[in-house]
Amino acid sequence: MGHLIAILAFLFASMAAVHAETEVTLGLSSPRTQVGAPVEMVLTVRGTRSAELPASIRVDGLEINAIGRQQRFEMRNFQTTSSVVYTYRIQPLREGDFTIPPVEVKVGDASLFSNAVTLQVAALPAPLPGGSAGPSTGAVDDMSPFFGEIVLSRREAYVGEVIPAELRFYFSAELGGEVGDRPEFGGEGFTVQDFASMPKREQIVNGANFVLFTFQTAITPVKSGSLEVPEAKLGANLQIPGSRPPGMDDFFRNFGGGDPFGMFTQSRRVEVVAPPTGLEVKPLPSAGKPTSFSGAIGRFSMDVAVEPSRVKPGEPVTMRVTVSGQGNLDAMGAPVLRDDAGWRTYDPVARVESRDAVNYSGSKIYEFMMIALEDQERTPGVAFGFFDPAAGEYRELVADPLPVDAPAGDRQQVAADTAAPEAEPPPLTTPVAAATPMPAVGSGGSSTWTPWLGRTWVLVSGGAIAAFALAWCGFLGVRAFLGSAFLRAAGRRRRLERLLENARRAPDDGFVVAAAAVLEGVPGGDPGALDLESRLEAFAAAEEVKVPLRGLLGRLAEVRYGGGGLPPPEASERKAVLEVLGHLVKESNNG
Amino acid sequence: MGERLFRILVAVWVLCMGGQSVVASPSDLDVARGKVADGDHAAAVPYYEAHIASSPPDASSYLELGSAQLAAGDPVGGALSLRRALLLDPMNQQAAEALRGANNALGLSSESPGILDTIVSHVPLWIPVVGGLLLIGGGVVGLLAAATVRGGGRRFALAGGLAIVAGAGCLLLVHLVDPLERARGVFFVRAPEGAAMLRTPVESSEQVAGLRPGQLVEVLSVSGRWAHGETEGGVRGWFPLETTTPLVPADREVSGAAAGEG
Numbered sequence: 001m002g003h004l005i006a007i008l009a010f011l012f013a014s015m016a017a018v019h020a021e022t023e024v025t026l027g028l029s030s031p032r033t034q035v036g037a038p039v040e041m042v043l044t045v046r047g048t049r050s051a052e053l054p055a056s057i058r059v060d061g062l063e064i065n066a067i068g069r070q071q072r073f074e075m076r077n078f079q080t081t082s083s084v085v086y087t088y089r090i091q092p093l094r095e096g097d098f099t100i101p102p103v104e105v106k107v108g109d110a111s112l113f114s115n116a117v118t119l120q121v122a123a124l125p126a127p128l129p130g131g132s133a134g135p136s137t138g139a140v141d142d143m144s145p146f147f148g149e150i151v152l153s154r155r156e157a158y159v160g161e162v163i164p165a166e167l168r169f170y171f172s173a174e175l176g177g178e179v180g181d182r183p184e185f186g187g188e189g190f191t192v193q194d195f196a197s198m199p200k201r202e203q204i205v206n207g208a209n210f211v212l213f214t215f216q217t218a219i220t221p222v223k224s225g226s227l228e229v230p231e232a233k234l235g236a237n238l239q240i241p242g243s244r245p246p247g248m249d250d251f252f253r254n255f256g257g258g259d260p261f262g263m264f265t266q267s268r269r270v271e272v273v274a275p276p277t278g279l280e281v282k283p284l285p286s287a288g289k290p291t292s293f294s295g296a297i298g299r300f301s302m303d304v305a306v307e308p309s310r311v312k313p314g315e316p317v318t319m320r321v322t323v324s325g326q327g328n329l330d331a332m333g334a335p336v337l338r339d340d341a342g343w344r345t346y347d348p349v350a351r352v353e354s355r356d357a358v359n360y361s362g363s364k365i366y367e368f369m370m371i372a373l374e375d376q377e378r379t380p381g382v383a384f385g386f387f388d389p390a391a392g393e394y395r396e397l398v399a400d401p402l403p404v405d406a407p408a409g410d411r412q413q414v415a416a417d418t419a420a421p422e423a424e425p426p427p428l429t430t431p432v433a434a435a436t437p438m439p440a441v442g443s444g445g446s447s448t449w450t451p452w453l454g455r456t457w458v459l460v461s462g463g464a465i466a467a468f469a470l471a472w473c474g475f476l477g478v479r480a481f482l483g484s485a486f487l488r489a490a491g492r493r494r495r496l497e498r499l500l501e502n503a504r505r506a507p508d509d510g511f512v513v514a515a516a517a518v519l520e521g522v523p524g525g526d527p528g529a530l531d532l533e534s535r536l537e538a539f540a541a542a543e544e545v546k547v548p549l550r551g552l553l554g555r556l557a558e559v560r561y562g563g564g565g566l567p568p569p570e571a572s573e574r575k576a577v578l579e580v581l582g583h584l585v586k587e588s589n590n591g
Numbered sequence: 592m593g594e595r596l597f598r599i600l601v602a603v604w605v606l607c608m609g610g611q612s613v614v615a616s617p618s619d620l621d622v623a624r625g626k627v628a629d630g631d632h633a634a635a636v637p638y639y640e641a642h643i644a645s646s647p648p649d650a651s652s653y654l655e656l657g658s659a660q661l662a663a664g665d666p667v668g669g670a671l672s673l674r675r676a677l678l679l680d681p682m683n684q685q686a687a688e689a690l691r692g693a694n695n696a697l698g699l700s701s702e703s704p705g706i707l708d709t710i711v712s713h714v715p716l717w718i719p720v721v722g723g724l725l726l727i728g729g730g731v732v733g734l735l736a737a738a739t740v741r742g743g744g745r746r747f748a749l750a751g752g753l754a755i756v757a758g759a760g761c762l763l764l765v766h767l768v769d770p771l772e773r774a775r776g777v778f779f780v781r782a783p784e785g786a787a788m789l790r791t792p793v794e795s796s797e798q799v800a801g802l803r804p805g806q807l808v809e810v811l812s813v814s815g816r817w818a819h820g821e822t823e824g825g826v827r828g829w830f831p832l833e834t835t836t837p838l839v840p841a842d843r844e845v846s847g848a849a850a851g852e853g
Contacts, residue, residue, distance in 0.1 A: 316695055349698070369698065445650035445680025449839050451772040452716050452765050458724065465728040472735040 022047035024105050026114040027202020027212075028090075034122045035095055040067075040204045041088040043114060044173070045105055049082045052106040059100050062119070063091040072174075085173075085209065092121040117201075145172035145240070148274030150232055152219075156280045158389050161297045162218045162328045163279070164360050167195075167232045169272045173202070173209040177238035177267070183215055183274075185232040189225075189281075193218045196357030218358040220328065224283040232274040240268045284387055290396040292336040293385035298327015302335070302384050304399040313407040316371045321348070321382050321399075324363040329354065332386070334366050339401065340380035344371045372406035379404050493589045496521045500585050504578055508568035511577075512555045518581045519552070522588050545583070548576040619645070623655070633663035648840075650680030658689060666696040670805045671779050674838060678770050681711035697805040707768045716769060719761040726758030771839060778820065778835035780806045786835070788828035792817035799828040808835065 022045070029040040041064070045051045049071065057064045068087040092098075097120050102113040148169040157163050167183050182195050198214040213234070221227055284297075303322045311317055321335050329352050337345055346369045354362035370379070378401035385396045448455065481487070499518040506514035551573060569577070619642035626635035639656035646652065657672030673690040676683055733751020737744035766772060780786055780802045789796040792814055800822060802808060808820040808830070818832045 314691065369695075371695065445676075445683060446771070447647045447649060447679075449648055449678075449771060451769045451775075452720050453762060453769070453772075458720055461724045462727075465724065465731055468728070469731040469735060472739075476735070476738055 022107050022110070022112060024103070024112045024114040025202055026100070026103060026117050027204070028117050028119060029204035031118065032120040032122065033092055035092050038089050038091045039119065040207075041090050041100070041117070042202050042204055042209055043086040043088070043103055043105075044202060044209075045084045045086075045107065045112075046081060048084065048107045050107075051084050053086060054104060057088065057100065057103060059098055061092070061094050061096060061121070062098055062100070063093060064100075065089050065091075087204075090119065092119070095121045095123045097121075115199075115201075145175055146170060146236070146238065146270065146272050148232060148234060148272045150229060150274045150277045152229070152277060152279060155278070156282065157221055158282050158284055158297060158387065159221055159224050160284065160295065160328060160331070161389050162220050162331075162358075162360055164216070164218045164356075164358060165229075167215040167217065167234075167274055169213045169215075169234045169236075169274065170203070170205060170210040171213070171236070171238070171272075173211055175211075175238050175240070177236055179213055179272075180235040183232045183234040185217070185230075187228075187230040189223050189227050190219045190221045190229070190279075193220075193358050216357050218360055219279075220331070221279065221281040224281045227279040227281050229277045229279055231276045234272045234274075236270050236272055238268050238270050240266050285393070288394045290383070290385035290394055292383035292396055293387070293394060294333025294336070296323070296327060296332035296384070296386035297389060298325055298329075298332075298386060299388055299390065300325035300327060300384070300386050300397065302382070302397040302399060304382050304402065306379050306402045306404055309403065310405040311372075311407075314371065315406075316369045317379070317404055317406055319368040319370060319379055319382070319402075321366045321368065321384070322363050323366070323384060323397075326361045327386065329359050329362055329364045332364065335382050335384035335397075337368060338381040338383055340370070342372065342374035342376055343380060344373055345380070346370070370406075372408050374408050376404060376406040376408075378402065492521070496585045496588060500578075500581055503581060508574075511569060511574060512552065512559050515552055515577050515581060516556045518585065519549070522584045545580050548573065548580045552577050620652070623659070627655070627659055632659040635659045636663060636665075636668075648675075648679055650676045650683050650686065652676075653679065654683065654686045654689070657686070657693070661689065661693055661696075666693050667781060667783055667804045669693045670697060671781065671836065671838075674779065675840070678774055678839065681708070681770050682713070682715065684712075687712070694805060697803065699803060699805050707773070708770075710764075710768045711770055716765055719765050723758040723761030723765065726754045726761065728758075730754030730756075730758060774838045776810050777838045778808050778810050778818070779838050780804050780808065780834060781836045782834035786830045788820075788822070788826065788830045790828060792819075792829040796829070800824075800826040802830055802834070807838065810835075 025044050025046075027042050027044070029042075033039045043053070065088060066086060067089045070085040070087070072083045072085065097118060099116055099118050102116050105112045105114065146169070148167065151166040151168060153164045154161075167185060169179065169183070171177075171179070181197070185195075186192050194217070196216040198216060200211055200213050203210050203212045219229065300323050303324070305320045305322075307318055307320070309317075319337075323332075323335065334348050334350060337343075348366040348368045350364060350366045352359055352362060352364050354360075356362070381401045382399040383396060384398075385394060387393070388395050446452075452458065496518065499514070499521050503511065503514040503518050551569075555569065619638045623635040623638035623642060626632070626638065636656065636659050639652065639659060643649075643652050643656060653672045653676035657669045657676060659669075660666075660672055661669035670690060670693040673686050673693060676686040677690060680686070730751040730753070733747045733754060735751075737747035737751060740747065781804070783804055785804050785806075786802040787798045788800040788802055788808075790799050791797075802822070806822065808822050810818045810820045810832075811827070812819045813832060816832050817829045818835070819827070819829050821827045
């Protein structure tokens with residue numbers, strides 16, 4: 001019956017494991033070693049019971065051989081996880097930094113990749129910063145399932161020197177649970193920087209697989225003497241394996257031994273302790289301290305640049321001093337300017353560009369703003385003093401002045417600027433006194449915020465020009481309309497009708513002249529232009545029209561040239577002439 | 592007779608300028624100047640501001656205010672006032688020098704003047720405006736004369752066309768160089784601590800640049816209390832509108848009610 005329950009539990013666990021998330025991690029038993037000293041590499045595939053790995057892993061300079069495979073089942077709170085652990089042995093063939101690339105693992109149809117790991121291989125003897133490539137035997141404490149250690153990069157230091165440190169906490173891979181975000185760490189005689197949490201990784205310790213949580217920080221001793229760095233603590237909620245029921249050991253051994261299902265675990269709040277360690281702190285020597293020393297401890301180089309190298313009178317130039325290296329980047333003071341007579345300099349603006357999480361390696365950039373009080377062709381020189389803890393002595397970096405073309409500005413203004421007492425430079429480093437005498441208000445410039453082309457007088461002027469142009473165009477249009485053929489024809493019509501009416505009302509002695517005036521108004525009717533017949537032909541072809549007109553023109557010639565001896569026309573003749581003229585006027589108006 | 596004519600001309604000119612040269616509140620200005628004479632620059636600032644608020648814009652008022660603010664230890668406010676003085680009177684070398692000093696105090700590099708700034712600092716803009724209007728007017732007359740006079744109108748037409756083109760060129764030049772035109776939409780970082788230019792209008796967004804006090808930024812659009820702008824270096828991002836103030840006080844196009852008035 002007991003076996004049946006175990007088998008059912010196993011089947012249930014196997015089904016649940018199918019849905020677990022698959023994860024591949026790669027870890028080393030130590031990230032550093034030396035030529036000829038092998039290390040172990042562990043490839044863990046979580047969330048599956050079978051995986052396909054490459055036949056071999058090849059890295060130039062390393063000999064990597066598979067030495068084992070182990071399958072594990074874990075059950076925590078009725079969630080089952082199946083893992084496959086592959087163990088490799090790495091034999092370093094030469095010194096150097098080697099990166100083992102991500103390993104491709106095929107799980108079913110999916111391809112997964114592990115993380116890459118780096119192995120530092122040193123020649124004999126292996127330089128192991130921190131004095132440890134892994135936990136010391138004593139720290140393991142009879143292979144406790146969890147333990148911690150404090151790793152300092154140096155065992156001896158100077159007051160003020162930044163010591164990178166790692167707080168490492170190891171948990172057996174067979175444990176589950178949660179660990180705290182940050183450890184408890186601190187004490188007297190040193191300061192501690194903020195912690196930087198590193199990604200967890202696998203590590204083999206004495207043949208057992210552990211998960212390593214690392215917190216990077218840096219400590220700075222503030223007094224000399226033997227300094228005891230106290231213990232560090234990290235809280236964790238762990239699932240601790242419990243005792244198995246009697247008679248189950250043989251069955252569990254079939255699934256890889258140990259406690260395959262994690263069924264018999266108990267939750268426990270633990271505090272993992274990294275034991276204290278020691279640090280010998282020496283005071284900084286007083287001999288040989290350069291005048292430019294401002295507290296920098298480490299190893300540094302310096303680079304100086306100026307920009308712009310050519311400015312207008314009174315404009316500032318900026319000297320950028322970059323101090324690069326390893327040391328107390330945060331705490332160290334600024335370089336010192338030398339031979340800065342004729343310059344007005346300001347306190348530099350500094351910023352740190354770090355290459356690590358604890359501001360130990362990187363650069364600190366100082367920007368000095370300077371204004372020439374006299375015409376300058378060279379910048380001030382720069383000196384930076386620091387204490388080199390490796391050599392145990394002070395050093396000084398000196399940069400020569402750089403060429404620059406910086407003419408002095410307004411000397412009165414510069415003098416006013418520099419007259420400010422040095423004791424209270426802020427908040428106005430370049431005071432501008434109230435200008436006297438001030439120009440009268442309204443004496444110059446605009447008196448409105450409106451742009452020039454939007455101002456009233458400009459718009460009014462433009463509108464006046466446009467109105468003038470429109471008016472002129474209107475005039476031209478009216479004139480053109482008035483001079484058109486239509487209006488001319490209308491006027492002619494009205495004139496002819498008026499002349500015809502005059503002829504009708506004319507007395508007998510004036511009838512000929514009035515009638516001739518009508519005839520002259522008809523197009524082509526100019527009596528002096530053609531001979532009589534031609535004119536008659538021009539007016540009309542019908543004889544009944546020509547006869548009255550012929551008589552009229554004859555009378556007209558007599559009036560003009562003959563002295564007027566003819567009698568007045570008779571009523572019938574007058575009527576005939578008026579009819580013909582009316583006909584001609586009508587034709588002319590219609591045409 | 593000559594004096595009377597001169598007075599009439601002056602009156603016409605004042606009317607053309609909108610009668611804006613009248614000093615509105617001389618008492619505030621007198622008090623402010625008295626404070627400055629006594630060395631109490633900080634006390635003079637509110638009187639200058641009251642005078643400016645109640646008077647037509649005037650470059651010399653802003654210059655005096657800016658100088659008082661600088662002397663009172665407010666380089667940001669001083670720089671803003673001096674920039675406004677230069678907007679109103681680009682030829683005011685006194686304001687230009689004082690602004691250069693204020694920028695130095697703020698740690699801002701004094702930008703070298705471009706060709707447009709050089710033009711406005713040497714040529715009064717009313718000259719090309721008036722010249723352009725006269726050329727356009729004359730050109731219109733020439734064209735109309737060409738259309739009116741029978742025979743020989745081609746010369747009038749050519750001269751008139753050239754005059755109109757030249758006049759339009761003058762006005763276009765004014766439009767391009769007018770600092771008041773170019774300052775539209777430009778904001779001044781007024782917050783003493785500066786401001787952060789963010790990638791998105793969210794407080795937790797990534798910072799793409801830092802806006803230093805006294806820096807200019809062109810506002811491209813506004814969304815709530817956030818403005819999307821571009822620095823003179825070409826960096827674009829979002830920043831809180833309340834950290835800036837429009838360079839042209841009358842420019843409310845994008846500031847809305849959210850923008851403080853410095």
